[in-house]
Every structure is written in C-alpha cells, then in structure tokens.
Amino acid sequence: MAAGSTVRRSTGSVLEIDLGAIQENYRRLLGVLDGVPSAAVVKADGYGLGTAQVATALRAAGCRIFFVAHLGEAADLRETLPDAEIFVLNGALPGAEADFVALDLRPVLNGLGDIERWAALARAEGRVLAAALHLDTGMARLGLPADELDSLADAPSRLDGIALRYVMSHLACAEEADNPMNETQRRAFEDVRARLPAAPGCFANSSGVFLGSGFHFDLARPGVALYGANPTPGRANPMAGAVRLSAPILQVRAIDPPASVGYGATHKIDRPARIATVAVGYADGYLRSLSSSGRCHLGGYDVAVAGRISMDLITLDVTGVPAEIAHPGAEVEIIGPGQTIDQVAERADTIPYEILTSLGRRYSRVYTGGTD
Numbered sequence: 001m002a003a004g005s006t007v008r009r010s011t012g013s014v015l016e017i018d019l020g021a022i023q024e025n026y027r028r029l030l031g032v033l034d035g036v037p038s039a040a041v042v043k044a045d046g047y048g049l050g051t052a053q054v055a056t057a058l059r060a061a062g063c064r065i066f067f068v069a070h071l072g073e074a075a076d077l078r079e080t081l082p083d084a085e086i087f088v089l090n091g092a093l094p095g096a097e098a099d100f101v102a103l104d105l106r107p108v109l110n111g112l113g114d115i116e117r118w119a120a121l122a123r124a125e126g127r128v129l130a131a132a133l134h135l136d137t138g139m140a141r142l143g144l145p146a147d148e149l150d151s152l153a154d155a156p157s158r159l160d161g162i163a164l165r166y167v168m169s170h171l172a173c174a175e176e177a178d179n180p181m182n183e184t185q186r187r188a189f190e191d192v193r194a195r196l197p198a199a200p201g202c203f204a205n206s207s208g209v210f211l212g213s214g215f216h217f218d219l220a221r222p223g224v225a226l227y228g229a230n231p232t233p234g235r236a237n238p239m240a241g242a243v244r245l246s247a248p249i250l251q252v253r254a255i256d257p258p259a260s261v262g263y264g265a266t267h268k269i270d271r272p273a274r275i276a277t278v279a280v281g282y283a284d285g286y287l288r289s290l291s292s293s294g295r296c297h298l299g300g301y302d303v304a305v306a307g308r309i310s311m312d313l314i315t316l317d318v319t320g321v322p323a324e325i326a327h328p329g330a331e332v333e334i335i336g337p338g339q340t341i342d343q344v345a346e347r348a349d350t351i352p353y354e355i356l357t358s359l360g361r362r363y364s365r366v367y368t369g370g371t372d
C-alpha cells in the first residue's frame, strides 16, 4: 500500500448532495412544462456535483436526454448511461467526429462548417447521423449567425444525411422575466425555424422554463435549477436545495482589542471578540470574494466571515454565540438551508452557477437519496 494511503484524507468538511432533491427538481420542472419533456444539462461534472451520480439519479427519474459541453464529458457519461441520448453543446472539433460516432453521441452543430463535416461523415458512413442544430437568436456566442442561416435556408440539402433531432437556440436574459430580449429571441427562433426543414424545437434553459408555455417548444434543457439554484431570482425559489456543505471549527480564540484578524489585517477588533477558525478556504471553492461578506450558520446562529478568506481557512465572528455552541469540532454550515447557494453567490458578487462549479475536491462527498 502506498505511503499515506491509510490516513484519513478528509479535511473534515462534508459536501452532502441530495440526489432525491435533484430528482424532485426534475419532476417540478416537468410539472411547470406541463407535458413538454425535459432533457438535463450535466456539463462541468454535473455543475460540480458529480456527473455519474447526478445523471444516474435523473435517469431513474425518467430523464432520457442529456447535454454536456465537451466530448470528454460525453464519453464519461456514455459509460454511466449506455442508452441515453447525449448531445455535446460545443460540438465536434475537427477530427473528433469518429469518436462521436463510436460513442453514439450527437454533436450540436454550431455553424455551416460543423454541418458540412457531419454531413460528409454521414455520406462516408453511408447512413444518417443525428445531431442538433443551434441557431443564434441574439446570444452571439455559438450557433449559426444570420448570414449562415440564410445560406442554409437557401440550400437545405446541406443537411442531407443529417437527422435533425432538434433545432435549438439559447436565451441571453432568461433569468430576467421582464427583459424584452426574451420575447425578441422567442420570435426570432420561431422565424428561423420556419425557414428550415421541420424539426422539434429546444429552447428553454432553467429560467426559460418559467417564462411561460410559449418558451417550451418540444424539449426543455435545464441545468442549474435541477441542482437547487433559484431560476426565478427575486421571487421565491421553486426548487429544492440539493447541496449542504459543512466544515468543522478548528479553534476558537478570545481576542482583546486592539487587534486584527487574517491576511491584510482587514478585520479590526475594537472590542472583545471571539473568532472561530473553520477548515474551508478558497482552494475549496469558498471564493475569496466572500472576504468580510460571507455568512455561515452555526447551531441556529447566523455568523459573519471576519476578514479575508484564506486558502484552507476562514475566520468567523462568533462573539454572540454561546461557547457551548461555538467550540472546536462544532460543525458550521457553509451552504445549506440557512445559507443557500443563491445567498452565497450574492454575497460573493457572482451567480450560483459559479458557486456550484467551484465546489472543491477536498470535501468528503456524501450522496443521499436518488434510488427511485
């Protein structure tokens, strides 16, 4: 046995992922979609929660269609789910087409060049190959821009040999329900679809699901809502929280003024205080932008991050918390019901997507639920 392999490797921090909540969220989205089916987006390691576990749970909840960003993610997912339909949002890089065929993956065709290469492979293979076609309706990121769409509409035979499983587009402002860009993109999507060979439409991400049935088309593609983030910012979260992150207090110290806490001495102590040091840091995805702004939960008390986030540690002001609650070994809730990913994201001046996909690799991961 390799040296060190028998030591307890955990930092004491525990990331609990509730697969039952993720399944429940899938069902809640289906409820809103009211008869329209839904795929699941599991890119970036299932938004940081573990593609294999998350996809297996979603498959058990009835999901058959999955989207990832890259070929490598798709290859891993194919091992987990031999019979799922898997789309790769970033498409097939030149030279990767054969891997797509071998693993029965469907590229998202983002431009005329992608279409040409996929159609050429279909001709070479002497069979029809499935794909999704991505049209840009205002995001200017991926997908056919207007001039390429014109060329395609004039010569739809470019798609010969390609089975268009879905025509898709992506909303730029879906989480702002009142943003007129949503309706502009929805109309543009209907217009461009009408100019192409008929194929089912795939449009709504998580927030798009909540914009009304006009945005649902034939298949939804939610990601972040499945993992419990609020797809309707500013309104109550219709999703169930799926993540709980806790870490132990290592030390508690009483500090007399004048003193300061942490790097940069940014947190000044001007009256007697108690500071708890907790085993989580920016190397674990507790972003440094939470310095002096983050909040955690400890035995029913809401406590503030005092000073800078370190690589492996944070310091909390526990002055108002009884010593029998704030003691070494006590478990601090970093993310959970008392401090949701949306709240953490807001305090870090970012979005819940970044909190989720930054979740570290040093936690003990515990999966619960998800068997039905």
Ligand SMILES: *Cc1c(COP(=O)(O)O)cnc(C)c1O
Pocket (backbone or CB within 6 Å): 041, 043, 089, 170, 204, 205, 206, 207, 221, 222, 223, 224, 225
């Ligand atoms: C990531 C992504 C999604 C999922 O978006 P969420 O906001 O997480 O629901 C859907 N479609 C595309 C093209 C994406 O890149």
